[in-house]
Amino acid sequence: MILAATILALAAPAATQPAGGRTQEPQNDWTVWAAKVHTAAGDTLDGALVQVTGGAIASVTPMAEPPEDVALRAAVLTPGMIDASIRLTAGSRSVEQSSEQVARLSIVDALDPLDEAWAGQARRGVTAGVVCPPDFAVIGGLGAVMRTAGPVDRRLVAEEVCLRGAIGTQPSLGNNMGFGVPGNFYVRRPTTRMGVEWVWRKSLYEAAYSRDDPERAFEGSDVLNRALSGELPVSIQAWTTQDIRTAVFLKEEMAREGFGELDLILDAAAEAWREPDLLVRVGASVVLPPFTPTGRTADGALFPLECPRELHDLGIPIALSAHGDGSPTESLALQAGLAMRGGLPFDAALEAVTIAPARMYGVDDRLGSIEVGKDADLVLWNGTPFEPTSRVVGVLVHGELIVDPRESAADSRDP
């Protein structure tokens, strides 16, 4: 047997190919000057230079005129906006529905960071969002704070920022079995508001009992106990008055039983204005849903433009949300503008889309204001923020330039 001695390599020489395609390290050192800088940390500076180094804010220096070599400039600079309930998920596949209580499951593994909607949010000045499991389960798991742009493996700001669940109709919608035997996997779930609330109470009671009796521990009981201890905020969707009341009473019942003090955040609490005393009484925070054309939201809740102002006047911490909506008429900036039309002062509106949600979800050490040491999430505006005539002309996320103001310079105008 003679094997080929002359084996011809007819193969073409290795073609020139793009170099590996590795994600390039983003440039995240910048100088930014704006004629007006709203820090959301209590200051508004008439002219300031913000130095960004390694993705973080290195210095904030009052400066009336821009230095000649400044890289980026704009009329107004604010912190990146944070949507307190961004809702960019893979829908029903982002929450486990084989059980009503799946407290231990994190949203992080169930997201689609490649969804273009995130990039759309970044372009509109929303640099981070609180994202939670959708409310198809009663207690749906753990929420997280995600950046809207930048390398996929660096989007996560903080995981396990809250335990998420719902009170009201959403977890029970469509669960009515009609007549006869259950013919569907989902019909064992609660079919009423009362049933939904019962799952909350049962879960929290059983978790509390399991503290002294490890035999009674169950999947998620550790997470529920972290919530009961107040260590982990509890974000509960409650649109209407009766659902808000139910959530507040749940918190009070847990305290009364000696189980602990829930750090309660009422999400989408459109009718919070109807029971402000209750909210003050228990010290709950409120995340408001997007405004609607009719003033009615999901679950038929009534949500007037004045709601944010009324809550603010009572000292109730509020955050605004566009629910991650990407359309220009539903943006988070517009929500702030509408809240201002309802009487909310500018500074409070700014806080409600920046530092307030950061505080609620425990990431205010990194996000939410223009302060030295915080992540450089910045929005450059061509005019007064939240005015419908103003535009976002520049965006930095963790120091990475997502929208370049130099490309929109022609549109900028003096404040």
Next chain:
Amino acid sequence: MRVTLPAPSKPSRTLRAGAAALALTLAVHGAAASDSFAVRGAVVVVAPGQVVENGVVWIENGKVRAVGPDVEVPEGTPVVEHDGYVTPGLVAFGSSDGLEGETFDSTRSMLPAASIADAVNLSHRGFDALCRAGITTVVLSPSVDALAGGSTAVVKTAGNRMLTRDAHFALSFDSAALDRERFPTSYGAAVDELDRLVESGEGRFAAVAGGDLPVLMAVSARHEALRAARWARRHGLRGAVMGGDLTGELADELAAAGLAAVVAPMAPGQPARSLDAMMALNAANVPLALMAGTPAHHPDDLRLTAAMCLREGLARNAAWRMLTAGAARIAGVGGSVGTLAEGRDADLVLWSGDPLELSSTVEAVYVDGVSALGGER
């Protein structure tokens, strides 16, 4: 193509009609003869990057005994003369060809001990279409409806032969695994459950965690591929992701996880972005194989895909690797199929011309040294 007894001569197409008559004769008289013959081709592609002009493949007992330009076959050995290309049979990852009965279990998402081999009818005529397209080896995998569907199997498309019934451990990161009325319904719970099983090393998961059994992770959307790559990397698993038109956009993630990619072939009308994604996999040196199998893909799309990649600048040997040796390696059968090296299975395709030119046709297919289509032996 013609057969000469005994001595080889210059390839010629002039004796085709006569060859047919001779083939009949051989069929009658050759039955008891030695299981040895040779194929001489104008061009023999031995392996990716190894091409021999006027080469001979000597086949004995279903294996390649020798290959090269100067192979001396014993006196009396029949020689099939072919004036086109001789290549190894193509290797692809199939969907459901040859499977009979239900292939998913609507009540259970976890069937880790199941084996798709139990559902295969090796003489199913569904394999014929693959064979006719020059695909001689195909990986069959459990339905993507199962989170853990059990073992994949590697079979020949002719000759009733199964190479292995335990090539990979099939997992599904595809949303299809979530859309049944059973646990899990969410990506989060699916990952959580797989984490738990790999960490606990329950049953078949021990072999997976120990690296003895590669995973084959079904995906469709890009974020599913991302999730699968991250998950496998977290647990240090080896294997491949399978599916998705744009999986290649995550080439860096796959490369970082050390995973291979099995992707859908290009079909007429598919957007350029899919091709760019496939090229990105090549650029990132991610081992690549293609899917075949009805009804989702036309078997000829394998060659179409390789040809399109070639046009985009892919090296010819890389294109071949994707269709043959590379795919065989991902399938875990690189020692048996994918090249015509000595000792490998005698799976040969005789093409009228360069197989990466779409006008070329399959003239004969041999599987394990036996004519499956059109051959004289």
